[in-house]
Amino acid sequence: MTYFRKTQPHHTMIQRLLTLTLGGYVISVFACVMWSGLVTPRPIFCASAQEPLIAEGEVGRYGGRLVVAERTEPRTLNPITAVDLASRDIIRRLNADLIHINCHTQQTEPALAKLWKVSADGRRYTLELRRGLRFSDGHPFSADDVLFSFRVYLDESIHAPQRDLLTVAGEPIRVDKLGPYTLQFELAQPYAAAERIFDSVAILPLHLLERVYQEGKLSTAWSLQTPADQIAGLGPFRFKTYVPGQHLLLERNPYYWKVDRKANQLPYLHEIDFLFVGNQDVQAMRFQAGETDVISGLSAESFSALEARRHDGNYRLYDLGPGLEYDFLFFNLNSLAPGAAAEVVRKQRWFRELKFRQAVSSAIDRAAIVRLVYHGRAAPLWSHVTPGNRLWLNSSLPRPDYSLARARTLLKSAGFHWDSKGNLADANGETVQFSIITSSGNAPRAQIATMVQSDLAQLGMDVNVIPLESRSVVDRVFKTHDYDVCMLGLVSGDTDPNPEMNVWLSGGSMHLWNLVERQPELPWEAEIDRLMREQSTRLNLKARKRLYDRVQVLVQENLPLICIVSPDVLAGGKSDLGNFTPTILGDYTLWNVEQIFLRQH
Amino acid sequence: MGRSRKLYVAVGLLLPAHLLVLGASFLSPYDPDVQNRALPFVPPTRPHWVDARGKWHLLPFVYAYMALPDGFAAYEPDTKRAFPVRFFVNSPRQQPVGGTYSRYHLFGTDEGGRIFLLGTDRYGRDQLSRLLYGGRVSLMTGFIAAVLSVGLGLLLGSVAGFYGGVIDGAMMRFSDLFLALPWLYVLFAFRAFLPLRTPPRESFTLLIMIIGLIGWARPARLIRGSVLSAKNRNYVLAARGFGASDAYLLQRHILPQTVGIVVTQAGLLIPHYILAEVALSYLGLGIGEPTPSLGNMLAEVQIQSIMSSHWWMLLPGVALIPLVAGYYSLAEVLHQRAGLIHD
Numbered sequence: 054m055t056y057f058r059k060t061q062p063h064h065t066m067i068q069r070l071l072t073l074t075l076g077g078y079v080i081s082v083f084a085c086v087m088w089s090g091l092v093t094p095r096p097i098f099c100a101s102a103q104e105p106l107i108a109e110g111e112v113g114r115y116g117g118r119l120v121v122a123e124r125t126e127p128r129t130l131n132p133i134t135a136v137d138l139a140s141r142d143i144i145r146r147l148n149a150d151l152i153h154i155n156c157h158t159q160q161t162e163p164a165l166a167k168l169w170k171v172s173a174d175g176r177r178y179t180l181e182l183r184r185g186l187r188f189s190d191g192h193p194f195s196a197d198d199v200l201f202s203f204r205v206y207l208d209e210s211i212h213a214p215q216r217d218l219l220t221v222a223g224e225p226i227r228v229d230k231l232g233p234y235t236l237q238f239e240l241a242q243p244y245a246a247a248e249r250i251f252d253s254v255a256i257l258p259l260h261l262l263e264r265v266y267q268e269g270k271l272s273t274a275w276s277l278q279t280p281a282d283q284i285a286g287l288g289p290f291r292f293k294t295y296v297p298g299q300h301l302l303l304e305r306n307p308y309y310w311k312v313d314r315k316a317n318q319l320p321y322l323h324e325i326d327f328l329f330v331g332n333q334d335v336q337a338m339r340f341q342a343g344e345t346d347v348i349s350g351l352s353a354e355s356f357s358a359l360e361a362r363r364h365d366g367n368y369r370l371y372d373l374g375p376g377l378e379y380d381f382l383f384f385n386l387n388s389l390a391p392g393a394a395a396e397v398v399r400k401q402r403w404f405r406e407l408k409f410r411q412a413v414s415s416a417i418d419r420a421a422i423v424r425l426v427y428h429g430r431a432a433p434l435w436s437h438v439t440p441g442n443r444l445w446l447n448s449s450l451p452r453p454d455y456s457l458a459r460a461r462t463l464l465k466s467a468g469f470h471w472d473s474k475g476n477l478a479d480a481n482g483e484t485v486q487f488s489i490i491t492s493s494g495n496a497p498r499a500q501i502a503t504m505v506q507s508d509l510a511q512l513g514m515d516v517n518v519i520p521l522e523s524r525s526v527v528d529r530v531f532k533t534h535d536y537d538v539c540m541l542g543l544v545s546g547d548t549d550p551n552p553e554m555n556v557w558l559s560g561g562s563m564h565l566w567n568l569v570e571r572q573p574e575l576p577w578e579a580e581i582d583r584l585m586r587e588q589s590t591r592l593n594l595k596a597r598k599r600l601y602d603r604v605q606v607l608v609q610e611n612l613p614l615i616c617i618v619s620p621d622v623l624a625g626g627k628s629d630l631g632n633f634t635p636t637i638l639g640d641y642t643l644w645n646v647e648q649i650f651l652r653q654h
Numbered sequence: 655m656g657r658s659r660k661l662y663v664a665v666g667l668l669l670p671a672h673l674l675v676l677g678a679s680f681l682s683p684y685d686p687d688v689q690n691r692a693l694p695f696v697p698p699t700r701p702h703w704v705d706a707r708g709k710w711h712l713l714p715f716v717y718a719y720m721a722l723p724d725g726f727a728a729y730e731p732d733t734k735r736a737f738p739v740r741f742f743v744n745s746p747r748q749q750p751v752g753g754t755y756s757r758y759h760l761f762g763t764d765e766g767g768r769i770f771l772l773g774t775d776r777y778g779r780d781q782l783s784r785l786l787y788g789g790r791v792s793l794m795t796g797f798i799a800a801v802l803s804v805g806l807g808l809l810l811g812s813v814a815g816f817y818g819g820v821i822d823g824a825m826m827r828f829s830d831l832f833l834a835l836p837w838l839y840v841l842f843a844f845r846a847f848l849p850l851r852t853p854p855r856e857s858f859t860l861l862i863m864i865i866g867l868i869g870w871a872r873p874a875r876l877i878r879g880s881v882l883s884a885k886n887r888n889y890v891l892a893a894r895g896f897g898a899s900d901a902y903l904l905q906r907h908i909l910p911q912t913v914g915i916v917v918t919q920a921g922l923l924i925p926h927y928i929l930a931e932v933a934l935s936y937l938g939l940g941i942g943e944p945t946p947s948l949g950n951m952l953a954e955v956q957i958q959s960i961m962s963s964h965w966w967m968l969l970p971g972v973a974l975i976p977l978v979a980g981y982y983s984l985a986e987v988l989h990q991r992a993g994l995i996h997d
Contacts, residue, residue, distance in 0.1 A: 334957065334958040337958070337959070338958065355957075357726060358958075358962070425777060428726035499938075503944065506943065507687070507777070517852075517854065518943050519942065520938045
């Protein structure tokens with residue numbers, strides 16, 4: 054073996070000087086890096102609230118940036134006009150509400166209001182605000198901001214989506230200022246769990262938005278192009294920068310009003326970076342690569358893939374069980390004008406036949422759908438309240454098995470028969486043929502529709518599945534009513550039945566199967582209307598539950614929606630996240646973002 | 655590569671592919687739309703000749719699948735349950751699929767066993783059967799659409815070239831418009847306007863019509879050029895001088911000159927349209943479920959985790975390679991034979 058010996062160079066003075074200089078430079082850089090690694094820069098603290106809220110949970114450490122991948126870009130930072138999920142996910146971090154629903158306990162808890170009292174008749178709520186709070190730009194917060202916010206939300210010309218929630222028995226809530234930190238909210242009639250309607254109603258800064266409101270420009274205010282110093286809220290973070298197509302950065306709000314058990318001002322994180330990645334696959338890949346810290350709304354496929362590749366344990370995955378989403382089929386039962394969509398009107402003879410709907414429900418193999426579409430990470434459904442909503446679920450509802458024989462018997466008793474080729478035909482000899490529209494952007498629902506198609510083919514029904522762009526589905530269901538059957542899903546924002554009023558009341562804006570009816574057409578619809586109205590005015594939880602249990606029975610018996618499945622809420626987070634406790638409510642992972650901290654950064 | 659070798663390559667690729675899809679009803683062991691819901695994403699079945707005790711068998715056999723309790727779509731062969739592979743099995747189908755019906759199938763297994771040579775999809779449908787029927791749908795789309803395009807191109811191109819003047823100007827400007835159209839988006843728009851209740855067979859026919867009718871401009875322009883040059887040749891002028899009619903001139907002297915272009919264009923357009931069908935169905939705008947096509951079979955692998963963990967789902971994409979390569983080789987050979995280019 055031969056070794057080459059390197060000859061030592063002759064150091065000249067210049068070379069030695071150069072070596073010393075470079076050496077010094079390297080040492081100083083190393084020292085800087087070490088310093089920055091060992092000593093986390095302290096966050097900026099500004100005047101903390103006189104009456105802060107003490108948040109329970111592990112005491113964390115300051116610093117770091119949380120990176121989250123969003124599928125789509127937000128459209129606005131304006132809480133009054135935001136309807137898309139991406140915008141709302143970000144807006145929730147920037148704003149705060151008076152009373153908040155704790156996603157973990159599912160109970161209401163004080164937020165900007167430190168306490169509230171309800172009058173004996175259940176119509177008046179008196180809220181006492183925390184003192185000494187400031188918006189994220191340092192401006193003091195008072196009852197005037199609350200008064201202004203509710204004036205805006207209840208202004209009909211603004212068309213705020215919150216207005217529906219803040220309207221009880223057709224009357225908007227009346228808000229009066231009783232003092233600089235005291236407000237009274239008066240409802241037209243007693244309203245069960247009324248404090249829950251304050252959740253997620255962002256309180257707006259009067260000093261920044263009053264002039265814009267008076268000029269009639271509120272709906273275009275706070276766009277993504279608005280300079281950061283013109284946007285302020287009471288949330289744990291404030292807007293910093295936005296780069297279209299790439300990311301949106303939030304920084305910690307130095308005036309935030311929550312503290313931890315040791316009176317450290319929250320939030321712990323310095324920044325949250327929302328990256329825009331386009332689709333769920335990329336979202337999962339970036340999470341797996343460690344480029345993002347949390348992920349939620351995972352599909353069963355992505356979840357399984359991430360689970361299989363979790364080798365070094367740098368992330369944790371959470372299957373939280375069925376959430377509040379329910380996926381269902383519904384028939385077009387709209388009373389259509391004569392001449393409009395004649396083809397639909399002809400088929401409505403079948404759709405209106407209860408036994409026909411029951412046969413369809415009976416022929417859907419829900420267990421197979423859970424297994425094949427969701428890899429077992431979902432729950433079969435027979436009514437609209439999901440097993441995730443333990444408080445309100447009517448657990449005594451029967452769960453009929455998948456049975457083609459029962460479906461055939463039902464069809465036969467309703468006058469249907471099978472021709473020589475095995476096709477199902479009605480009493481007039483017309484073969485049963487219809488189409489199911491579904492959103493092409495939602496792969497699991499399109500897959501469910503394909504399985505339903507195959508199930509119904511066994512009954513001799515000729516079913517076409519038509520995946521359409523989601524806007525086109527919405528258009529057909531809500532405007533033209535030109536469809537036979539639709540496959541959709543709804544996610545309730547709360548476990549309480551009240552936010553679902555617009556689905557179940559005749560004339561409700563989400564009364565999907567019959568949007569044109571103003572008054573109930575059938576006795577069971579009238580009963581649902583009565584029960585829903587009654588439960589919303591009862592203040593006793595047990596009485597409300599009894600009424601809502603009956604609604605679930607009526608829905609199951611009459612099948613305006615054929616509920617199929619409720620997918621599990623699947624989420625993930627890096628192992629070094631502190632206070633990270635995903636839930637089935639809200640946006641699943643960041644509901645307590647002010648308490649989340651990075652153990653290593 | 656010499657012309658004859660290219661021809662061998664083209665025939666070598668296309669002939670087996672066409673025979674396979676034409677014989678789909680005989681070659682496919684199962685109905686393409688039958689779901690085996692207990693067997694999603696089964697990997698391709700391996701035929702065995704040696705059993706668990708080391709004993710050799712003359713005829714191959716397959717083991718039953720045993721789903722593993724932990725994990726979705728995880729299987730292992732159940733060596734206690736072996737099923738011999740049978741040939742020319744008699745298993746009539748309930749309904750003819752894709753217009754053809756075969757009582758006998760090339761191979762199959764006994765009751766209780768399953769043979770999935772190319773695995774199964776999410777719903778437990780046999781990928782081989784779907785690939786054969788799907789290939790038939792995609793090939794037919796390409797073939798019929800190309801005939802439509804070239805036929806229309808021949809008609810309009812020869813009229814424009816032969817009569818010239820205003821007709822020529824108008825037709826060529828019209829063809830410019832069609833050439834400038836972003837055809838994929840036009841197809842999206844057309845598909846979106848189709849009535850909801852269009853059954854799969856009719857939507858398939860309409861899709862072919864749309865694809866075919868959009869692509870007439872290019873062949874029409876080429877044919878027009880050929881007709882233009884042919885109509886001023888001396889023998890054509892002489893024939894006209896002797897009183898030959900337009901129809902006679904077109905039929906006898908001019909259209910034969912365009913045969914090379916027509917055949918070459920057809921050869922080029924078929925793979926082009928096969929890919930158009932694949933693109934449309936991949937994006938959910940083509941042939942609807944449960945009818946298989948190469949495009950809607952590939953749509954499943956839009957989900958990255960499926961692509962990475964179930965490789966057999968990519969086979970429809972692999973099947974496209976010989977089809978497209980074969981047709982392009984054939985088009986090149988035809989191009990050379992027609993004297994449009996030289997070796």
